[in-house]
Amino acid sequence: MKNITLKTRMKDIYLFITSLLVLASFPAMAQQAADTTTVAPKTYRYGIRVGADLYRLTRSLYDDNYKGFEIVADYRLTKKIYVAAEIGNDNMTVDDDMINFTTKGTYIQAGFDYNTYENWLDMENMIFVGVRYGFSSFSQNLNSYRVNQNSNVQNTATSSNYFDDVVFYPNQEYGGLSAHWVEVLGGIKAELFDNLFLGFTVRLKSLVANKKPEGFDNLYIPGFNRTYAGNFGVGFNYSLSYFIPLYKTQAKKAEEAAAKK
């Protein structure tokens, strides 16, 4: 075991507290630091962590144009590597100047998280990077659109379109659409109480396949989000998840062996 001073431990605690305060504005409940400087053999707990995205749940309450949820889960494979996945559902209406449409669909993202954070004692906090492969199956409903007229034929500074703007309400559904993407992410997870974790991730997504409707476009894809703001999709979530421990290992043997060398 490395000789960790009390000072660096305090720094680590503060890092988590401030991370949580800044990113989530949730009351940070840091774990109580042990007062002793002697260190018991480190144990690693393995298990499944399941939870939900708080952002999508709360947005469903305050945003009339959005209904959705996301379930998150990860499983600890090794000391640092986790298998992770998100399954979600979006029902999003975008009201733009020219177009109003509703996207409905389900998505799944699966991949790995790599914990870069060296915990002390039995803490299980994470500062991690990850990769995901995402797939979404959805439909687009074109609610209304405004025809881009060009009836200003006088070509003077004061002239305008000869005909008034016309809005059509086709209410046409384009179904059977799908998209695939890859994403990289960075995030944190902190244990608030026993086995209860609060996490935050930021994600950059890049489409690898996109089945567009005939005569319209996929301007929004569930899980991927907006497709029109540059080449990348951007996403984030605040997850509240519960850890279900399955088994434990002790780091003692391996680390003692490392120390002898």
Next chain:
Amino acid sequence: MKKAFALFLLVLLVGSSFLSCEKDDICAEGTPTTPNVVIRFFRSDNTSVLNPVSNFKYYVEGMTDTITITASTDSIRVPLRVDATQVKWGFILRQTGTGGTTRNTDYLTFDYTKQQTYVSRACGYKTTFNLTEDPVQTDAPGENTLWIDEVEVEKYNIEDENERHISIYY
């Protein structure tokens, strides 16, 4: 590893802040939108010679707004209604003769089908047209002279404004 992570997070945050600037909110100029009917004027006694009009006015029957092209031109653009399949335009020719200035109005009724095509988020949809028959020419009430001698449709598909769709001989 921690440094690498900090750098990664920084790139991610800076990157996402750049990406959130919406770049295509405004329909770019030059993007093909709903086309107008391009009409060119020719002499009826020598059909290959352009015959410019000046102080030319045209309007849709029943509407109060009139389009006025003050400068002399041999080419005008005539919009079709995107919410109808027929539109009746009145074209007012201003002629200066020995008896002073006279105005003569002829109507052309355009019958067409239309098609809506998605362009982009910022530009929305455009409408393209198909003339289903040759425009029907009628005289204004109270007049008994038609100034248009012949109307010839060059292109029935109105998809862009790159070349003339209709020739008017007078």
